[in-house]
Amino acid sequence: MITSMTFIIALYIFVLAGFTGYIVISRVPSILHTPLMSGSNFIHGIVVVGALSVLFSATNIAEQVIGFFGVLLGAGNVMGGYVVTDRMLAMFRPSAKPAATSDEKKAQS
């Protein structure tokens, strides 16, 4: 009984999280699609937590090796995903205020 209930709860989580992802992303303008993709790439890096649990409870060499590579790859996913997303988002700027732009132009010409 408990296991079947756990399974049903898991299904609830999957379906509701799926809808959440769909709705949150459908509002993102296409201008931000690249940072969004690397951002969601960063978020699935949470798998590093799973890999850490696996490695902590490893009891033999095979588990240790696979766990080590899992954590290594997961950490790369997290760190890389975060750094590139942050770098890209920092580049998106609005137009400067009209006064500022005309000053800039005078300076240039």
Added chain:
Amino acid sequence: MSAIEYIVGLSGLVASALFIYGLKDMSSPTTAVRGIVAAGWGMVCVVAVCFLEIFNVSEEARPHLPVNIGLAVLALLLGGWWAGRKGRTVAMTAMPQMVALFNAMGGGAAAAVAAVAFLKHESSVPLPLGVTALGGLIGCMSFSGSIIAWAKLDGRMNKPLRFSGQQAFNALVFAATLLLAGLTVCSQLEPAPVDGPFAVLFFIGALAFGICMTVPIGGADMPVVISLYNAFTGLAVGLDGYVMSNPALMVAGMIVGSAGTLLTVLMAKAMNRSLSNVLFSNFGATSTQAKGPEGEMKSVGPDDAATSMRYASSVIIIPGYGLAVAQAQQKLYEFVKQLQAAGVDVKFAIHPVAGRMPGHMNVLLAEAGVPYDMIYDMEDINDSFASTDVALIIGANDVVNPSARTDKTSPIYGMPILNADQARQVYVIKRGQGTGYSGVENPLFFLKNTAMVYGDAQAVLSKMVETLKGLGSN
């Protein structure tokens, strides 16, 4: 449930909430930075708290704990250091392959978690075993497939590898992998779970299938493919979460899975192709249509084109990936600033598939300093072309090809395009007379109101900037 389990569980909840909040904030350029920072704190929190699990390991794992902790710290530092350094230095034009590579790492980690779940006999009933197998399969496919995508985007693998009977061969590999998955699950069932060679073969098969599936896909379709593998990794992580009873992994993985699927579908739609068409047909190989459009191409010099834009009242610029290849974004923005100083209304129009991944062109323009409020999506700007003086096309071809609207025999028929042909005057900066990615002739170049400016984008734009300097800005 012990206190540690409560704390770990709650940290996952905090992280999930911060991820959703962060993604929501990413829906606007003004709040996007705040969004990724919030998601980042969520990740820090959940990873840090995860270390509490060392006080909660099983009796048999306790003697190995010091080694395991050392390995974990080493792996975190090594992976984080390498990827952080790569991420900080990668050029914006190389972003698609970078994202593909990071995605491969996530897929590999997910596959590793599934592999250990088999190794440890975490479970011996069909359902969790099946879910583990599915997570391993998808994770492996995402891992090897993304690496192939990375190699293709990085120019290390230039030609799509195709041979006759490839689809049948791929189907065979897939069937064999599924069979091995079934055997792996069966061998681990109660009452006598055994370690057989099946699990190892299954993982090898899944990795091979990821490679087989990706090698025939052409470079132009890679944006759709990376997007799809991003969704795959998300799904694999979600399934791992179920196997490990970790709801944070389930939520985060599933959100990425559905978001990635949505993005993939949007991309495929913008290319007017179904997902199965991208994955299972060899685009470009079939388009043998020889009939070229009638008429002559006119060409003008960069100075004439620049002068005419200087005295126009509105200009829409359509940049394509060719602009980035020529490294001419900075020059272009310099030219645009001169036009704006002369009172010209300048806008950028971006086709959804411009660049090598969704939204890539926007990032490249943002890097050059172009403010995002000058950049318009296709739907927002397509009606404005008819009332625009000049459309300037740089390094784009198929996305402005009017035969997508009119010519039913064209391979790109039905693809949504930017209506550049409706502008009063069209200038096309182009290296030579070749065709676009799809190998299709572009009748736009033969229209009466179109003039070609031949040359490298960087050189042409430099000349245009010089011309305008000569004219004075006011």
